[in-house]
Amino acid sequence: MMKIYDVGIIGGGPAGLSAALVLGRARRSVLLLDEGKPRNRVTREAHGFLTRDGIAPAEFRRIAAEQLGRYPSIELVEERAEGVSGDDGRFEITSAQGNVYRVRKLLFATGKRDLPLEISGLSEIYGKSAFVCPFCDGWELRDKPLVLIAAGERALHMAKLLTGWTDQTILCSNGPSGLNATERDELGRHRIPLWEAPIRQIESAGGQVERVLLEDGTSVSCEGIFFAPKLEPGSELPRSIGCEMTEAGTVIVSDDFGRTRVPGVFSAGDAATEMHQAIRAASMGSAAAAGIHMELVNEAWNRLA
Secondary structure (H helix, E strand, O other), rough: OOOOOEEEEEOOHHHHHHHHHHHHHOOEEEEOOOOOOOOOHHHHOOOOOOOOOOOOOOHHHHHHHHHHHHOOOOEEEEOOEEEEEOOOEEEEEEEEOOOEEEEEEEEOOOOOEEEOOOOOOOOOOOOOEOOOHHHHOOOOOOOOOOOEEOOOOOHHHHHHHOOOOOOOOOEEEOOOOOOHHHHHHHHOOOOOEEOOOOOEEEEEEOEEEEEEEEEEOOOOOOOEEOOOOOEEEEEHHHOOOOOOEEOOOOOOOOOOOOOOOOOEEEOOOHOOOOOHHHHHHHHHHHHHHHHHHHHHHHHHHHOOO
8 A cells, every 4th residue: 555654745945854854753754855956056055054054055955864864754755746636634745757645744845946037147146146145145245345136125125134244235226226215315325326227247257246237338346246036936836735825925824833724734944934044944844843743643632532
């Protein structure tokens, strides 16, 4: 007969790996499916994760797999989940390779995915000298001249945020900024120049940005870039089984344990939040694992009542 796992985890980032660890230690049978293409594979180092600050993402995953290997009830499978069906206690996961797995509970830790970078030259420096999160990479660019590529509310928010790391920020909105007169004056009072001309090209050497060239001929020298990424859900599988999602593609959860409104289905990590930090994702995965374990415990308890 086909094996039935207690929990199926889709996604092998910090959230999925952390959940697998907690569940394995709780003696749960766990299937973790991941296609091996993490979003942070473009960066050289991951930061802000206590005891692992500055670790290469691939090394982080290697250590995680090694530690999970100590628990015989955890099975890691490098396959892409392509379909999910069923309901609480009787879910099926179908992989792109055609394999079918049966699980009692589902955890979506599928993260987010970057849309193609439309600015010429940005992909060459993404993860090297261009980043999206100052908390993750601001320390390495402290006190340096930076370009912020953003528009609208996100532009003002990120401009304020970056003042914690440098007082040399130039805002390039790559077209109309969407800022009103009051917001423009606010930038001016804090000596943050605003350039609204479209960006023609980002010039770099060996992954290190040198300047941002605008369509109006302006050349903006800098040593680092932060930009507002355009994201999409890492997977549409949560939606396919009935999970509610925000316009930004974030799975809506109803409590701190990552429960969705679909019985037996949980979500954690970047898939379920717009605050994208590895350590936060790991904590969400740990909490979701605890919630899943308690659901399984209560179900078994009540069957014997």
